[in-house]
Amino acid sequence: MKTPDPRIKVDGPADFAQLLPFLVGHQPEDCIALHGRIATQSGTGPTMTLSLPDDPATWQATAAAFAAKFIHITHEHGAHDILDIVVFLCRTPRLGQSAEETAETLRPLADYFVDAFTNLGRAPVTSTVALVDNRWWAYECHLPGCCEGDPLPDPDDPTSVAAQLARHGWIPGRRTSEITQEFQPTEPEDAADLRRTLDNEGAAWAQYCANPSAGDTYLQATHALLETAIRDFRVGATELAHDITARLIFGLNDEWARDHGLENIEDDDLPHARRLWAFLARRAIPPHEGAVVAALTLLAAVVWRQDDIPTARYALKRALTLDPDDDFAEALHEAINYGVDSTALLPIARKAKAERLDRSQMNGPLTN
Template identity: 30%
Template sequence: MNRNDEAARRPESGSTSRIHLPAQRTAPSHRADEPAAGGPDPTRPNPGGESAALDNRVTLRGPGELADALPYLLGYYPDDSIVLVALQGARHRVGGRVRTAIPEDTGTWRQTAAEVATCLVEGSASRDRRPDAMVLYLCQEPRAGEQPRDVLERLRPLAQYMRTTCGAHDIPVLEALCVSGGRYFSYCCPDTACCPTEGRELRTEPASPIAAAATYAGVRVQGSLRDLEQRVTPLGDPVAGRQIQAFDVAARALVPKMLGNPAEIAEVRAETLRTAERLMTRYRRGGLSQGGPEAADLRDDALLTSHEAALLVLGLQDRVTRDRAAQWMEGPSARAALRLWRALARRCVRAYEGHAPAPLTLAGWVAWSLGEDAAARVAIGRALESDPGYTFARLLHQAINDGMDPEPLRRCLRRRRETRTP
């Protein structure tokens, strides 16, 4: 997600640590941060405006509670990730945090450690203040034939690079944890009674202090990072083969009109938006499947024909059409719009993957507007991976990282909708 002060102090210090969970707004705008395309990206602590009644403080004691807190700090369960969290002040209140993937090439680990640490230090300093300490998490599932303990040892050099790099900035890493296979291990704690060599199991019970406080504060964990990425990943065969054929047919009909005279351009814009409205109505009437996000996405894919997907994806390449489509960001239309934009992103397959930034950015925008920050960051990050220069995605990415609330942008889009001539 990235907003409020959440704190953690090293257990060996003998003092307690605190996490101040953020209160949930009508449309919360900050929860955790995701990397921009090509590298890590710092977050910004929430500038304020929280309800005192929901400022629920949780005292964390020891590595176990720090490990339990990680998904609530990010808004999802990180997969294959380096997560670095900045601590500020004498009470070690959490400031920014940064996440990036663990490189497969171990030869790049030292450089990655330097980039991640520098990114968080400089980003925190430019937005608020330099960190006074750090907490490090290395999260990776065991490979075939591995045990969680093997992951701990395999990632130990990376943990050391991270600790020495932070030390070069005169910032100590108070705790470094490896999270793997449902267990956690400490690279810092020498007490085997606290942190045995076989690790300890992560707590999953909903009654844990951090889970209870997060529920009270309105903080939601939106599945794993891999789950969020899957929702906007292009589909494979046989759907992909049919979709390519539909794109080829639709492009021959639409592209000349989109490049034609003003009347033809207006016709394509109107038809694209009418098709989108018709599909959103279909999605609302079709309801949601039982069984979680995967089943819901399968249902949405089945409700969308290859021809409809091709017409919409091509039509949304027009900036005016895309901006008008962005006005479905609240009320009954928002949820259906998010489902549609995700489904369209999944249809941008093979040669047409370059068309994905439009539906991906729309999905990110609506998710952010609905308070689903982690999902928003994943979709926007994917858009920037596809096209680093895509302006709408870059602006949204910066807005989320700067701790902005989506409401000013919603007001702007409402005014455009109200003043637009049919």
């Protein structure tokens, strides 16, 4: 996380609400953000975000788990001496719901976070803020009519925190919905044909998984199609035929095929690899969303190399929601949280490529 210019005064919920998009690198929607304030001139410390679950029945457990993770990462691994914590609850009103009703709905979640951090005993929550429709509510304020739905300062106001940050070259980034649009499943006009192709390829993948030792032909074809797809996207392709798309969506779930895809994280490969993995993610339409974990993880690796941390985080959140036990996605997620340099992926990818070429020269098995 970058540290804002210390000459910019940040004081109170409204100022921190303006600062939040600059801290997390995007304009959060339907999410929880935890921000730790530390003893520096700017006072800004680590910030972590999490998608806000729709079901209120899960909120207490979510608060307990997210608070514990924040403390673990920031205290045990981040070496931050946190003075206190600000909790942001960002939500778009549901159909037929006013901003006031939305803010009141979030009040129990704010209380759960206060309780969770109190139980952990490491840093107190000094402010819980709801951000709804560009307005803010501070739940700690009990004065009638105060801190209830006040509009955020106009970014065009030269005295606002947002305007001051903009003058120093900071940008708030894209909205969450714009980020996730890159890889969310999207049905093409011929969705029925694509779904039938995915059904057939899913059956072939299941057969391969049942007897991988006899599936060299399947995996060899996947590797060949992957090479062709990378080459086509390198020269400007933006989509693939349905049969190739389906084969890659399922085939990349093989460890060797996924490692083959990971090879494309050298600097010159990043733009076209990003387009390919995002395209595959968008084409994993229901009921086949679960097959796209590998492509989402490869997308996260590529955008991390491009220093696009918000997209990497959201792609990994999507992957881990689909498969919480995916080791590679979890490893990337932890590495990003701990501030590991993305160039750490390069020796891993280069080793995978060398091993693949060795297997090819020796005509050895491709399966893992």
